[in-house]
Amino acid sequence: MSNNLLKGKRGIVFGALNDMSIAWKVAERAVEEGAIITLTNTPVACRMGTVTELAERLNAELIPADATSVEDLQQVFVRSQEVLGGKIDFVLHSIGMSPNVRKRRTYDDLDYNLLSSTLDVSAISFHKMIQVAKKQDAMAEGASIVALSYVAAQRTFYGYNDMADAKSLLESIARSFGYIYGREKGVRINTISQSPTMTTAGSGVKGFDGLLDFADKMSPLGNASAAECADYCMVLFSDLTRKVTMQNLYHDGGFSSMGMSLRAMNQYNKSFDEFKDENGNIIYG
Numbered sequence: 229m230s231n232n233l234l235k236g237k238r239g240i241v242f243g244a245l246n247d248m249s250i251a252w253k254v255a256e257r258a259v260e261e262g263a264i265i266t267l268t269n270t271p272v273a274c275r276m277g278t279v280t281e282l283a284e285r286l287n288a289e290l291i292p293a294d295a296t297s298v299e300d301l302q303q304v305f306v307r308s309q310e311v312l313g314g315k316i317d318f319v320l321h322s323i324g325m326s327p328n329v330r331k332r333r334t335y336d337d338l339d340y341n342l343l344s345s346t347l348d349v350s351a352i353s354f355h356k357m358i359q360v361a362k363k364q365d366a367m368a369e370g371a372s373i374v375a376l377s378y379v380a381a382q383r384t385f386y387g388y389n390d391m392a393d394a395k396s397l398l399e400s401i402a403r404s405f406g407y408i409y410g411r412e413k414g415v416r417i418n419t420i421s422q423s424p425t426m427t428t429a430g431s432g433v434k435g436f437d438g439l440l441d442f443a444d445k446m447s448p449l450g451n452a453s454a455a456e457c458a459d460y461c462m463v464l465f466s467d468l469t470r471k472v473t474m475q476n477l478y479h480d481g482g483f484s485s486m487g488m489s490l491r492a493m494n495q496y497n498k499s500f501d502e503f504k505d506e507n508g509n510i511i512y513g
């Protein structure tokens with residue numbers, strides 16, 4: 229359903245890979261809400277083809293760019309302003325990747341070159357794109373920039389590894405640049421801390437199925453889906469949130485405020501079943 233929340237707005241969406249991607253849903257919703265957009269992803273991801281189909285369907289130009297390359301990012305902002313016909317009103321940073329996780333290096337055995345890469349791709353790319361946009365004066369007055377984060381920035385989650393450090397940095401960049409860009413140009417910068425979501429990046433996390441189920445059982449509203457995350461992005465890109473900036477906004481069904489829920493407790497208790505004696509008494513071992 230469209231409320232024309234983004235009517236007449238121009239946007240750039242980074243990170244749509246396939247129809248499970250959060251950025252994919254955001255791109256679809258933004259166009260539905262009346263925006264015109266460009267899409268961008270790595271040259272490899274663009275060649276894989278799926279995102280080309282999305283670009284054609286949404287009538288959006290697809291600009292290949294490695295988000296760690298300042299030159300590539302400069303091209304994204306120059307070209308986007310050309311094809312969209314003016315300054316940019318909103319940007320989504322939906323990029324994450326840890327080569328340490330991919331190579332199954334544990335947090336106490338990190339490869340530091342790979343750690344640099346994790347931080348560069350997943351966090352510093354956010355700084356790079358904002359700095360490029362600001363130097364080009366590419367953002368419209370009151371524009372909105374959003375990146376996607378995860379609660380592992382604040383609390384420790386088994387298997388999230390060096391991505392936790394990347395997310396902490398990402399959220400810090402939103403605050404530090406949010407101050408400067410807000411003061412000088414009224415540009416808002418926020419992060420959305422999203423529930424675990426079954427996507428290509430998400431499923432790379434060790435024990436992801438268990439994490440997803442646990443979060444769902446803990447959250448009074450259940451996990452937030454990618455489509456619901458897209459809805460939240462629409463509000464943040466719109467003029468309805470003109471004074472919201474430098475925030476990390478939880479979009480997680482309430483998970484981040486929970487300690488223990490009845491559903492999670494029931495599930496936890498079931499794990500003791502195998503440790504009962506013949507009279508049904510739990511043996512804690």
Ligand SMILES: NC(=O)c1ccc[n+]([C@@H]2O[C@H](COP(=O)([O-])OP(=O)(O)OC[C@H]3O[C@@H](n4cnc5c(N)ncnc54)[C@H](O)[C@@H]3O)[C@@H](O)[C@H]2O)c1
Pocket residue numbers: 242243244245246248249250251269270273293294295296321322323324325349376377378421422423424425426427428429430431
């Ligand atoms: N899936 C989850 O559980 C979850 C939860 C909270 C936050 N997030 C965050 O949401 C964002 C989007 O991830 P997703 O879950 O939709 O998965 P996804 O795999 O669909 O998206 C990740 C994207 O990052 C892109 N990318 C990787 N390296 C890049 C580079 N060098 N330059 C440009 N793009 C690059 C990939 O091509 C891909 O499109 C990420 O920041 C992720 O950490 C995901």
